[in-house]
Amino acid sequence: MEIRTHIRLVVAWRIIIISGIISLIYACSYSDKKISHLSGxxxxxxxxxxxxxxxxxxxxxxxxxxxxxxxxxxxxxxxxxxxxxxxxxxxxxxxxxxRISPLAPLSEDTIGWMGKYSFLYPGKGWELREYDDSLWNEGNGAFGPTKGYYYPAHTLWGAENFYVRRHIKVDNKDVLKNHKVYARYVCDDQIKLFCNGGFLLENGFTHRTKCQRLTDEAVSQIVDGDNVLAAYCRNTGGAGLLDFGLYIENKTYxxxxxxxxxxxxxxxxxxxxxxxxxxxxxxxxxxxxxxxxxxxxxxxxxxxxxxxxxxxxxxxxxxxxxxxxxxxxxxxxxxxxxxxxxxxxxxxxxxxxxxxxxxxxxxxxxxxxxxxxxxxxxxxxxxxxxxxxxxxxxxxxxxxxxxxxxxxxxxxxxxxxxxxxxxxxxxxxxxxCDKLDYRWNIKAFQAGNKAFAEQTISDYRNFISSHRFVSSPDNKFFCFGDTLGNVREAYKSFPTLLFFNRTDCMKGLLDPVFAYCADIHWVKKYPPYDIGLYPIASKQVKLEDCAIEAAANMLMMTTAVVEAEQDFGYADVHWEQLCLWANYLQERMKKETFPVSELLDEKDERVKCVLGLKAYHKLVQWRKAYE
CATH class of the missing domain: 2.70.98 (Beta-galactosidase; Chain A, domain 5)
Known part of the structure; x- marks a missing residue:
């Protein structure tokens, strides 16, 4: 429930600030002796x-x-x-x-392979090894555009539905024992793959070659002599492409x-x-x-x-x-x-x-x-x-x-x-890094237990690994996830960033949203939920505005930056927008009737309004002290 989430976040922020003082005392007493990790x-x-x-x-x-x-x-x-x-x-x-070696190579690994195909539904049992495909068309795989395409296709695929059977000869199936066997394939758009009638996999569009290990059950279906890889494919638009084969593990090591x-x-x-x-x-x-x-x-x-x-x-x-x-x-x-x-x-x-x-x-x-x-x-x-x-x-x-x-x-x-x-x-x-680990380790264990330390460290690594850091047109530091300017995700990241004193990243998450709202094309009284998908910042992707949540989160996160830096300067630069969002929350509190049930719902907007306005009142107090 979101109200519990808010309580945990607020408590986490308070713990972090208190523990920061404790960790500084320990850091000051740090000597040049060899670092020993404390936690495991x-x-x-x-x-x-x-x-x-x-x-x-x-x-x-x-x-x-x-x-x-x-x-x-x-x-x-x-x-x-x-x-x-x-x-x-x-x-x-x-x-x-x-390392893998081909049992039945892809077209890109050879000059092609012969297969039987049909554009019409061939009837029940078409994927079985015993099925008679003697009346099917025969063509050289891969199947797709035969000219000017990035992939070496040899036979044109020109219909929506496509059925292909590839006969593979295995001289001695014992060579497969204690070896992994893989199906490799590429398909535009959809594929279902079978081996001797047994289902192997199903996938959507794959413009690069995919590789999937066969289960032991699937490998056991392979027999000495003739085997059949059968594929049903569907092209929903544009050029169709299909290639598939079998590979065996080569145990180099x-x-x-x-x-x-x-x-x-x-x-x-x-x-x-x-x-x-x-x-x-x-x-x-x-x-x-x-x-x-x-x-x-x-x-x-x-x-x-x-x-x-x-x-x-x-x-x-x-x-x-x-x-x-x-x-x-x-x-x-x-x-x-x-x-x-x-x-x-x-x-x-x-x-x-x-x-x-x-x-x-x-x-x-x-x-x-x-x-x-x-x-x-x-x-x-x-x-x-x-x-x-x-x-x-x-x-x-x-x-x-x-x-x-x-x-x-x-x-x-x-x-x-x-x-x-x-x-x-x-x-x-x-x-x-050894010195920093010593310092952060102490702080983590002062702020919480081992579980807290594990979660905080993981969250920090995951944040850094999932975000792109760019320089804005006016040389500001912008920080973007896959969904650009995602206010909800930024809010979830703030306790971890606050713990590690990464106010640069905190502001890097907020600044793109502030800049987006300052544009003349944004006329709403609340911030956007997001500003696009990587690699293009254009317009909000999420269909719902989540206006109360976005406004409250931006106010709370800005307050966290001000308190972390002990300086009102960051909020002062964006004061006009912050006031606009606070007024929006105040109007919603007066005009809207929030059902009591929503207080126990993950979308408890009244709680969000209260938290957002409380953060704004703190900013007002900071502003008076700042003046």
């Missing part, structure tokens, strides 16, 4: 690396080497991390290899033994994992540049992970660390570039950049996998760093103007330059 925080899910909204890497619990990390969208980030100790491989990141996790600790600035790999202990730390406070790195699309090996025995070990990223799995087939720049070895595919120190690092690109490996020895003190950067390709439009990301507001910087800047001082950066 292990959230059920959190952001490992906040890079960009398109590529921010998440992990579920302690599953770093039990499954692949995921992107914010839920898509797999296909990275494998191995440590070889005296020739024996230990996997500390990712699942077993994502089948000999790799999962490393033993000894410790996981998620802090405000970084997440640490410690693994045992035979007689060697491996420490991995994930650090996001955007979380930095010492340097102005907000919005930098760069993250990194440091690695260090230790052993208690006096025995010498030959140690090598290896990272393998499957770019085909992420992007479809893409060209991979590699070069050395100022002592850094770079590899790039699509918009993804990877880099390691060039010395003692080898690079290879096998089957569209970027593979970087480094020998760990005395010359590099048994430690190193992997840099990860990503450049979003879309242009952000605001009020008819193109806004550039904060890290490149002049349009002259490149991601690789940011990566080298981070890499050259990563040890100094890491040490600063």
């Amino acid at each position: 925080i292990a959230p059920s899910e959190h952001t490992l690396l906040a890079i960009t909204p398109d590529v921010s890497i998440k992990v579920i619990g302690d599953s770093l080497n039990k499954s692949y990390p995921q992107l914010r969208t839920g898509k797999v980030f296909p990275i494998t991390g191995l440590l070889r100790v005296d020739g024996k491989a230990y996997r500390f990141m990712g699942d077993d290899s994502l 089948a000999d790799a033994e999962p490393a033993t996790l000894k410790k996981m600790d998620a802090q405000a600035m970084q997440t640490q994992f410690i693994f045992q790999c035979g007689e060697v202990e491996l420490q991995i730390d994930f650090v996001s540049s955007s979380l930095s406070e010492k340097w102005d790195m907000t919005g930098w699309p760069v993250g990194f992970l440091t690695y260090q090996v230790r052993t208690e025995s006096k025995k010498d070990h030959t140690v090598e660390v290896l990272f393998d990223v499957d770019t085909e799995w992420m992007f479809g087939k893409r060209k991979v570039d590699s070069w050395v720049d100022k002592d850094w070895r770079f590899a790039k595919s699509d918009s993804l950049y990877l880099a390691m120190v060039a010395d003692e690092t080898t690079f290879s690109c096998e089957d569209n996998h970027i593979i970087l490996s480094q020998k760990l020895c005395a010359s590099n003190e048994d430690k190193g760093v992997l840099l990860i950067g990503y450049e979003e390709g879309q242009t952000f439009l605001y009020s008819g103007e193109t806004l550039r990301p904060l890290w490149d507001k002049n349009g002259t910087r490149e991601v690789k330059e940011l990566m080298m800047s981070v890499g050259d001082r990563y040890q100094e950066f890491k040490a600063e």
Whole structure:
């Protein structure tokens, strides 16, 4: 219920302010002794690396080497991390290899494949292996536009409904044992896929190749000899496209033994994992540049992970660390570039950049996998760093103007330059993060319990990873989620941002809304619920105005900024709009009759009015003191 939500938010804000004083006392007593993490925080899910909204890497619990990390969208980030100790491989990141080999390749992996097709409904049982398709048309897949299209189609698909049967010969199904089998497909618009009559998947428009693992039940339906992949597709408009095939896991790293996790600790600035790999202990730390406070790195699309090996025995070990990223799995087939720049070895595919120190690092690109490996020895003190950067390709439009990301507001910087800047001082950066973690850890545990600390840290990482930071036309700091200027989402983020003293982000969420309302085209007496969808700020997306909620939230959030900064200046700049919204709430309180039932409903507008007006009265008191 929303009234309870408001109470929790207000209480959280008060706790945060009080705990801030306590944490400052502890921070002042901090010495230069080695930092030791206090909490052992292990959230059920959190952001490992906040890079960009398109590529921010998440992990579920302690599953770093039990499954692949995921992107914010839920898509797999296909990275494998191995440590070889005296020739024996230990996997500390990712699942077993994502390398796949075709049982029945897609058109883009070959010169095409022969299939039977029909534009008319062929009758019941058409997807079964035993069905007689001898009278069907025969064509070369993929199916779609045969000229001037981005995908290699060989037979035209020119109807709304489309039925395709692809015969696949399997000589020995025993080769599938203990291997994962995947269906790969691309379709515009809708697809249902079957194997020997058994349902495999259903999906909508996919302009890039998708890959889905078959269940053990589906794999068991495959037989020696002739098998049939059958697809029903529907094109709702425009050009239709269909391609599908079967692939089998190629266990490149089948000999790799999962490393033993000894410790996981998620802090405000970084997440640490410690693994045992035979007689060697491996420490991995994930650090996001955007979380930095010492340097102005907000919005930098760069993250990194440091690695260090230790052993208690006096025995010498030959140690090598290896990272393998499957770019085909992420992007479809893409060209991979590699070069050395100022002592850094770079590899790039699509918009993804990877880099390691060039010395003692080898690079290879096998089957569209970027593979970087480094020998760990005395010359590099048994430690190193992997840099990860990503450049979003879309242009952000605001009020008819193109806004550039904060890290490149002049349009002259490149991601690789940011990566080298981070890499050259990563040890100094890491040490600063240790200090910040110590400070925020104390504050979190003073403000609440372990559950509070886990939630606050996760919320902060998620906020940074899901927002874009841009420079406005008048050089203000704007902060946008996927739904631009979403007042409700901003309100939910404020307690976390207040806890971390991120008043810059708090104002960055509010300023676009203030600017939008100052435009001559906005004539309403309350603020918008949102101002568009990324990458274009144009008009409100939500059909309902949610006027009371938006006005009250803006008043409360502005009050929070004023109290956090202990300065009325921010509210003074927007005073005319704040008064307009307060008057709107006052009029609604006088004219509207709010049913009592709404007080127990999630849309309790009367409570919102009261909270908004209370915030406004605080601002009035601040203004009098300010004068």
